[in-house]
Amino acid sequence: MKKVCFGIDIGGTSIKCGLFDDSGQVLDKWELNTRTEDKGKNIIPDVATAITEKMAEKGLSKADIIGVGVGIPGPVDEAGNVLEAVNLYWDFVPLAKELEDTLKMPVKVGNDANVAALGEMWQGGGRGYQNVVMVTLGTGVGGGIIIGGKMISGTNGAAGEIGHVHVVDTIDEICNCGNKGCLEQVTSATGIVYLANKHLAKSEQESCLRGSEVSAKAVFDAVKAGDVLAMEVAEQFGNYLGNALKTIAVVVDPEVFVIGGGVSKAGEILLDYTEKHYRDNIFSACKDTKFSLAELGNDAGIYGAAKLVLS
Amino acid sequence: MKKVCFGIDIGGTSIKCGLFDDSGQVLDKWELNTRTEDKGKNIIPDVATAITEKMAEKGLSKADIIGVGVGIPGPVDEAGNVLEAVNLYWDFVPLAKELEDTLKMPVKVGNDANVAALGEMWQGGGRGYQNVVMVTLGTGVGGGIIIGGKMISGTNGAAGEIGHVHVVDTIDEICNCGNKGCLEQVTSATGIVYLANKHLAKSEQESCLRGSEVSAKAVFDAVKAGDVLAMEVAEQFGNYLGNALKTIAVVVDPEVFVIGGGVSKAGEILLDYTEKHYRDNIFSACKDTKFSLAELGNDAGIYGAAKLVLS
Numbered sequence: 001m002k003k004v005c006f007g008i009d010i011g012g013t014s015i016k017c018g019l020f021d022d023s024g025q026v027l028d029k030w031e032l033n034t035r036t037e038d039k040g041k042n043i044i045p046d047v048a049t050a051i052t053e054k055m056a057e058k059g060l061s062k063a064d065i066i067g068v069g070v071g072i073p074g075p076v077d078e079a080g081n082v083l084e085a086v087n088l089y090w091d092f093v094p095l096a097k098e099l100e101d102t103l104k105m106p107v108k109v110g111n112d113a114n115v116a117a118l119g120e121m122w123q124g125g126g127r128g129y130q131n132v133v134m135v136t137l138g139t140g141v142g143g144g145i146i147i148g149g150k151m152i153s154g155t156n157g158a159a160g161e162i163g164h165v166h167v168v169d170t171i172d173e174i175c176n177c178g179n180k181g182c183l184e185q186v187t188s189a190t191g192i193v194y195l196a197n198k199h200l201a202k203s204e205q206e207s208c209l210r211g212s213e214v215s216a217k218a219v220f221d222a223v224k225a226g227d228v229l230a231m232e233v234a235e236q237f238g239n240y241l242g243n244a245l246k247t248i249a250v251v252v253d254p255e256v257f258v259i260g261g262g263v264s265k266a267g268e269i270l271l272d273y274t275e276k277h278y279r280d281n282i283f284s285a286c287k288d289t290k291f292s293l294a295e296l297g298n299d300a301g302i303y304g305a306a307k308l309v310l311s
Numbered sequence: 312m313k314k315v316c317f318g319i320d321i322g323g324t325s326i327k328c329g330l331f332d333d334s335g336q337v338l339d340k341w342e343l344n345t346r347t348e349d350k351g352k353n354i355i356p357d358v359a360t361a362i363t364e365k366m367a368e369k370g371l372s373k374a375d376i377i378g379v380g381v382g383i384p385g386p387v388d389e390a391g392n393v394l395e396a397v398n399l400y401w402d403f404v405p406l407a408k409e410l411e412d413t414l415k416m417p418v419k420v421g422n423d424a425n426v427a428a429l430g431e432m433w434q435g436g437g438r439g440y441q442n443v444v445m446v447t448l449g450t451g452v453g454g455g456i457i458i459g460g461k462m463i464s465g466t467n468g469a470a471g472e473i474g475h476v477h478v479v480d481t482i483d484e485i486c487n488c489g490n491k492g493c494l495e496q497v498t499s500a501t502g503i504v505y506l507a508n509k510h511l512a513k514s515e516q517e518s519c520l521r522g523s524e525v526s527a528k529a530v531f532d533a534v535k536a537g538d539v540l541a542m543e544v545a546e547q548f549g550n551y552l553g554n555a556l557k558t559i560a561v562v563v564d565p566e567v568f569v570i571g572g573g574v575s576k577a578g579e580i581l582l583d584y585t586e587k588h589y590r591d592n593i594f595s596a597c598k599d600t601k602f603s604l605a606e607l608g609n610d611a612g613i614y615g616a617a618k619l620v621l622s
Contacts (some may be wrong), residue, residue, distance in 0.1 A: 018522065075596060117578040131466050147463055154564025155442050158596040161561040166554060179592040243477060250472040251456065251562050253465025285469040287384055 005066040006051055007119075009112060009301030010034065011073060012042060012087030017050055018302035022066060022310055024123045028054065029302070040088040044095070044280025048078070048102045050091070067106035067309030070095065071115035071301045080109035083157055108308040110151055110302055114160050116149045116260070117144020120310075121305030124295040125258040133254040134294065135162060137263035137270075140176065141184040141191070149311060150302075154238070156168055165244045187241045189263050192216040196233045207227040220266035230286045234273045242277025247277075249286040260294025267293065312354075316377040316620045317362055318430075320612030321345065322384060323352065323398030328361055331612035333377065333621055335434045338612070351399040355406065359413045359473070368565050378417035378620030381406065382426035387469025391420035392469055407408075420620040423460055423612055427571070428455020429462045429622075430615030435606040436569040438562045444565040445605065446473060446552070448574035450501070451487065452495040456563055460622060466596065474499070474603045498552045499520060500574050503527040507544045516540040531577035545584045553588025560597040571605025579603065 009016040019028040035042040045298035074085030080096025099107040126132035132146040141163030145152040152159040164185035175182040196214045207229035222230030313332045319619035320327040328337040346353040357433040385396030391407025410418040428445035437443035443457040452474030456463040463470040507525045518540035533541035
C-alpha cells in the first residue's frame with residue numbers, strides 16, 4: 001500500500017480534513033466544526049480524534065502515515081508554534097509538539113495563507129512551478145511565498161502578508177492592521193466596494209451599480225457587461241494590485257503569480273486588469289512572469305497542509 | 312589539514328580572490344585585473360589560472376578543495392549560468408559548467424549583490440542570522456535576500472533587485488532600468504545628490520552644501536554638523552528607504568536589514584533616519600526587525616562566494 005498523509009486546515013468555524021496519497025491524490029475529505037469555546041482547548045483533541053478515527057475506518061496503521069500537516073489562521077514560527085490565532089481564541093500554542101506528543105507522528109504547521117499557496121503550487125494554479133507568489137483576494141488580502149518549492153514563513157510569521165504592502169497615500173480610512181493605505185484596503189472584496197462607492201460618489205456617470213448595494217462580484221459582472229464606471233473601478237484595482245506585484249517581483253522574482261480567493265471568481269478579466277498594470281514599466285527581467293487563477297478553492301489549505309509533510 | 316575553498320568576485324575592473332577555510336577564516340586574498348577585451352573571453356581562463364597557481368603556491372591538491380564560488384555582476388540562474396553581464400561584455404555564459412570542466416572541482420555562481428548579502432550574513436553585519444535582507448547603497452542600489460541561510464536568486468536572477476522598487480510617483484528623470492520612480496533614483500549616492508540639489512533649488516535655507524559640488528558624503532557630514540537643509544534631505548532619504556523596507560518586511564519578513572555600500576560609510580546616522588521611517592506604522596509583527604551596518608566592505612563578495620560552496 002502507498003503511504004498516506006493528512007492535511008488539516010483549521011478555520012474559525014470549521015476544520016477541513018483531507019487524506020492524501022504521496023502523489024497528491026485526495027483519498028477522502030471531511031469537515032468538523034471548530035469548537036472555539038474555552039479558549040479553543042478542544043481543537044487539538046478534536047483533530048487528533050478525527051485522525052485516529054479515520055485511520056481506524058481505513059485500516060491504517062502508524063507505519064502507513066507519512067505525517068500530518070496543519071494550516072492555522074495566524075502566524076506560525078519555523079518550529080510549528082502558533083504565535084496567536086485570534087479566530088481560534090488561541091494565544092501561543094506549541095501545536096506541532098502537542099499534536100506530535102498525542103499522535104506520535106510527524107506534524108508540520110504553517111500559516112493558512114502560506115499553506116494554501118503551497119497547495120496551489122502542488123496541485124493547483126501554480127502546478128509545475130517552484131517559485132510561486134499567491135495572492136488571496138477575499139474579505140481581506142492574504143498571500144504566500146513559495147521559493148524552490150518551499151513555503152517561506154518569515155521571522156515573525158509575516159512573510160507573504162502582502163495585504164499590508166502600502167499602495168495608497170491618499171486614504172483616510174484605517175486598515176485592520178492599524179495603518180493606512182494597505183493593498184487590502186483597495187483590492188479585497190470590501191476594498192473593491194470601497195473603490196466603487198468612491199467612484200459612484202464623485203462621478204455623474206451612469207452605471208448599473210447605482211441604486212443597489214455594491215459587491216465585488218457586481219463590479220466585475222458590470223465590467224463584463226461593458227459598464228464604463230465599473231471599468232474605471234477595475235482599472236484602479238488593477239493599478240494597485242499590478243503595482244504591488246511589480247514590487248514583489250523585484251524582491252523574490254517568482255515564476256508565476258497565482259490569484260485566488262472569492263474575488264478571483266471574476267475569472268480571467270481579473271488577471272487582464274492586473275497584468276496590464278503589472279507589465280507597464282516592469283523591471284525588464286521580470287516582464288514575462290506568468291499569471292494564473294487559483295484552482296483549488298477552499299481545498300487549497302488541505303492540499304498545502306498535506307504537502308508540508310511531503311516536501 | 313582543514314579543507315579550504317575559493318571565493319572569487321568578478322567585477323568590471325578587477326577580480327577579487329580569496330582562499331578560506333571552512334570556518335570562514337580568510338587564509339589569503341589577492342586581485343587580478345579583469346581583461347574585458349574580446350568579449351571577456353580571457354576572464355574564465357584567468358580565474359582558473361589564478362586558482363591553480365594559488366594551489367601550487369600553497370601545496371594544495373584537489374582533495375583539499377571544497378569548491379569554488381563566484382560572484383558576477385549580472386543575473387545568474389539556479390544552474391550557475393550567467394544570463395548577461397554588461398560590464399564583462401558577456402552574453403549568456405554557462406560559467407559553472409565551463410569552470411567545472413576546466414578545474415574539475417565543484418563551482419557555484421551567484422549574482423554579486425546576492426553573494427555579498429550571503430557574505431554579510433556569514434561573517435559580517437548579518438552574522439548570527441539566517442533571514443537577512445541586504446541593501447547596498449552605492450552608485451546604484453542593489454540588494455540580496457537570504458532565507459534560512461540560503462541566497463534567493465529568483466526565476467530571472469532578479470530577486471533582491473530592490474533598487475527597482477517603485478517609491479516615487481512625482482519624478483521626471485528616467486532610472487537606468489528604463490522606468491521612473493525607482494528606489495535607486497533617490498537613495499543611491501547619485502540619488503542623494505539628486506534629492507539635495509532639488510532641496511537647494513527650491514529653498515532659500517542657508518546650508519553648507521551651497522556653493523560647492525554636492526556628494527552623498529557631504530550631505531551626511533552636513534547632517535552630523537546640524538545643517539537643517541541636509542537634515543531635510545536625510546529625512547526624505549529615510550522616508551523612501553524606510554517605506555521600501557516596510558514593503559519588503561511583509562513579503563519576506565527578515566530578522567535583520569543590513570545596509571552596505573559606499574553611502575553606508577555615513578554610519579549609524581544612516582540607520583537612524585531609515586529606522587525612524589521604517590518603524591512608523593510598520594505591520595506590527597515586523598516592528599522589531601533589526602538594522603545593522605555592513606562590515607565587510609569590498610570583501611563581502613569573496614566571503615559570500617566562498618560561502619556558496621560551503622552551504
